[in-house]
Amino acid sequence: MMNYAAAQRNAAPILEALSQQVPRTASGHALEVSSGTGQHVALLARHYPALRWQPTELEPRLLLSIDQHTAGLTNVLAARRLDVAGDWAAQLPQLAAGSLRLLVNINMMHIAPWSCALGLLAGAGRSLAAGGVLVTYGPYAKDGTLSPQSNVVFDARLRAENKEWGVRDIRDLRQAAAPHGLKLHAEVDMPANNKLLVWKKC
Numbered sequence: 001m002m003n004y005a006a007a008q009r010n011a012a013p014i015l016e017a018l019s020q021q022v023p024r025t026a027s028g029h030a031l032e033v034s035s036g037t038g039q040h041v042a043l044l045a046r047h048y049p050a051l052r053w054q055p056t057e058l059e060p061r062l063l064l065s066i067d068q069h070t071a072g073l074t075n076v077l078a079a080r081r082l083d084v085a086g087d088w089a090a091q092l093p094q095l096a097a098g099s100l101r102l103l104v105n106i107n108m109m110h111i112a113p114w115s116c117a118l119g120l121l122a123g124a125g126r127s128l129a130a131g132g133v134l135v136t137y138g139p140y141a142k143d144g145t146l147s148p149q150s151n152v153v154f155d156a157r158l159r160a161e162n163k164e165w166g167v168r169d170i171r172d173l174r175q176a177a178a179p180h181g182l183k184l185h186a187e188v189d190m191p192a193n194n195k196l197l198v199w200k201k202c
């Protein structure tokens with residue numbers, strides 16, 4: 001079973017912030033994109049017992065770790081591989097359009113090409129039910145400004161490592177989300193200069 005230190009640190013604050021947006025009694029289907037080690041979905045599933053969770057991840061080597069973290073949780077399905085920038089219907093044929101109450105994506109958008117952010121928004125637009133919620137977590141720029149300096153340095157480091165990576169701007173995300181029926185509903189400041197963005201499907 002793998003563990004990321006960052007996920008260990010941010011899991012509880014994310015749960016706390018999410019609880020202010022989506023009641024713990026919420027029921028139906030939830031999906032996580034880029035579940036990583038599985039630490040987040042394991043915590044969220046324990047605190048949202050009436051949601052049936054589908055973890056997904058690009059890296060096949062992480063699928064086992066996710067399943068180990070969620071072992072014994074009856075409301076979590078076996079992890080499935082999903083390239084968020086690919087065709088969701090082909091990769092997850094069991095995921096019906098308009099079937100999700102909640103979609104979660106933590107710390108992916110800036111460590112992946114822009115096509116992944118676009119894929120996430122398109123997939124969310126297709127698979128969320130009306131009134132369903134997409135939450136995305138990470139560092140974000142706002143209206144062309146990235147702050148504080150530590151996020152500017154982080155962004156430069158990401159772009160040096162991979163020119164397709166980088167901190168995304170909320171303005172660009174709002175524009176990209178609109179054609180998919182997604183509206184930014186809340187922007188919650190989180191520890192370490194991160195934000196939890198709450199998107200609602202109209």
Ligand SMILES: C[S@@+](CC[C@H](N)C(=O)[O-])C[C@H]1O[C@@H](n2cnc3c(N)ncnc32)[C@H](O)[C@@H]1O
Nearest residue numbers: 007034035036058059083084085106107108112
């Ligand atoms: C920084 S890790 C975050 C993992 C986990 N969400 C967390 O917070 O611990 C970034 C994740 O994005 C995933 N990722 C990168 N490209 C992806 C893609 N095209 N589709 C789905 N996931 C992707 C990686 O495999 C990795 O698990």
